[in-house]
Structure formats: C-alpha cells, structure tokens
Amino acid sequence: MISIIVAMARNGVIGRDNSLIWHLPADLKYFKQITMGRPVIMGRKTFESVGRPLPGRTNIIVTRREGYSAEGCLVAGSLEEAVEMALRDAGKGATGLRDAAGAGSRTVGDAPDADNRTVHDAPGAARAGNDPPPRNEIFIAGGGEIYRQAMDIADRIYITVVDAGFEGDTFFPPIPEREWKLTGEKHQPPDDRNKYPMIFRVYDRKQIA
Ligand SMILES: NC(=O)c1ccc[n+]([C@@H]2O[C@H](COP(=O)([O-])OP(=O)(O)OC[C@H]3O[C@@H](n4cnc5c(N)ncnc54)[C@H](OP(=O)(O)O)[C@@H]3O)[C@@H](O)[C@H]2O)c1
Numbered sequence: 001m002i003s004i005i006v007a008m009a010r011n012g013v014i015g016r017d018n019s020l021i022w023h024l025p026a027d028l029k030y031f032k033q034i035t036m037g038r039p040v041i042m043g044r045k046t047f048e049s050v051g052r053p054l055p056g057r058t059n060i061i062v063t064r065r066e067g068y069s070a071e072g073c074l075v076a077g078s079l080e081e082a083v084e085m086a087l088r089d090a091g092k093g094a095t096g097l098r099d100a101a102g103a104g105s106r107t108v109g110d111a112p113d114a115d116n117r118t119v120h121d122a123p124g125a126a127r128a129g130n131d132p133p134p135r136n137e138i139f140i141a142g143g144g145e146i147y148r149q150a151m152d153i154a155d156r157i158y159i160t161v162v163d164a165g166f167e168g169d170t171f172f173p174p175i176p177e178r179e180w181k182l183t184g185e186k187h188q189p190p191d192d193r194n195k196y197p198m199i200f201r202v203y204d205r206k207q208i209a
Contacts, residue, residue, distance in 0.1 A: 002083060004140045004150055005034060006172050007160040013168030015143060018049045021168055026194045027160045034158055039086035040139045041079070043146040044068065054141075058089045062146060079149050086138035144170035155205050163197040181206050 007027050008014050015021065036056050044063035053059040053072040060074045060082045068075050076082035140150040151173055157180065159172070184202035188194070 001137045001156065002140065002150070002154045003137055003156040003158060004147060004154045005031060005158040006142060006147060007031075007162055008172045009162050009164060009166040009168070011165045012171040012174075013166045014147075014172050015049075015170035016166070016168040018045055020049075021166050022162055022196060024160075024162065024194050024196065024198065026188055026191075027162075027198060030160065030200060035139050035141070038137055038139055039089045040141045041076075041082045041086055041146070042141050043143050046141065046143040046146070047073070049143075058086070060085055079146065079153075083138065083153065087136065090136045090138050144172070148173050157201075157203040159201045159203065161199040161201060163199060175203055179206055180204070 006014060007020075007022075007024070009021070013021065035054070039058040039060060040054055041060045041062060042050070044061055044065065047059070047061045047070060053070070058074065059070075059072065060076055061068070061070055062076050062079055062082045064077065074085055076085055137156075140146060140154065157175060159175075180203040182201060183204045184200075186200045188198045188200065190197050
C-alpha cells in the first residue's frame, strides 16, 4: 500500500527555501508514529533539507543524478524504482536498513531516537483514521515535485492541515473529491508547544465500482 504523508498550510503551502516553515512538535510526533519502521521515499531536495536519514526507517532518495549516494540511504533513479524498492523492503517486514543496505546501517532497534514501536502500540498515537495501518505500507514523504508525481499511484494520504496561511514556494497538489474519500479527521488546538491549530486528516482512494 502506498501512502503519502504531508503537512500543508490552509493555502496549500508545504515549504519555503527548501525547508519547513513551521515547527510543530505534535505533527513531528504524528509523522514519526505513522512512519516508524516503514520505508520512506523522499526527493533529493527534501532529503538534503532534512540532512540525515530518518532513523528506524528505510530511507529511499529519488534523484536523476548519476552516482548520487547518501550514507544510510538507498538511492533510486525514478519514483517507480523507489516504490518497487520500498515495497520489496516492506515485504520483508519492518526491519529497517540493515537488510536493505548492508551491515553498519541503522535498524529500528539501534536508531538513537527510535522507540521501536509501530503506530499500533504507540501511546497516545493521534492517528486520524480508523483502520490499523497495513503491514506493507510504504510512505511518500515529499517534497512538492515527488508528491505531484505520487498522487496518481497513492492509495492513502495522511495530511496535517496547519490551520493558518503561510507564504511559501512549494505546494501540495489539490485532492480531487471525486477520487478521494475523507476517512479520518482529528482536530488539535494550539498549545504552548504548537503555535497553530492542526487538523489530522486521512483520505483513502475511492474504489471504482
Ligand atoms: N510540509 C511537508 O510535509 C513537507 C514534506 C517534504 C518536503 N517539504 C518541503 O518541500 C520542499 C522540497 O520540495 P521540492 O519539490 O523542491 O523537491 P523534492 O520533491 O524534495 O525533490 C525534487 C528532486 O527529486 C528528484 N526527482 C523528482 N522527480 C524525480 C523523478 N521522477 N526521477 C528521479 N528523480 C526525481 C530530483 O532530484 P535531482 O535534482 O537530484 O535529480 C528533483 O530535483 C522543501 O521546502 C521541503 O521543506 C515539505
């Protein structure tokens, strides 16, 4: 199963100057809980903006650059190739990088800030959907260019709507109502650590009868 995960402002903005605009610990926690132990696919620009592999997850970087390498990550020359690699990795179970990228890479168990849990047993998990996540779920984690290409192949979208307007240069594409059904929604008010209200939404692709 292919899932997109994204945080988007009310006006569709997801980034500016190759970085995130807001700092919202509740959304970072949600992202971690949802993706932990699963393969994550990122465009080269997003990866370089994050600056390191996400621990406890097989990281797959998409680039057209020949010979590109990033320590602790797998590299794919197209989104299709990245998806194939991720599905293969997910099929092996939530084993992290060791099996996929060779010895010395991190796994869920030895990643410094990994809690070795999945969303099933994460305390306080704020997952907005109702069904448990499928074991073979893989994640498309941005950025704009990769999201646009992934909209046609994704089965699910986890979207955190940051309920404020921001100026930015990177946008999430529209989610056409005829193709997507809202299957989960959870509101989170602002607090001391999270300046803006958030809405955690899950959309599933409509089944064609
Ligand atoms: N709010 C969120 O949830 C969120 C999540 C992720 C990212 N972001 C933001 O999004 C912005 C980055 O997005 P972006 O659109 O500029 O870049 P991006 O999607 O992260 O990466 C674009 C790069 O991916 C590679 N690529 C794209 N399509 C490819 C294909 N079909 N085959 C092979 N390689 C391909 C190319 O790398 P090469 O140039 O190396 O060939 C391209 O330059 C940043 O501001 C980041 O903070 C926001």
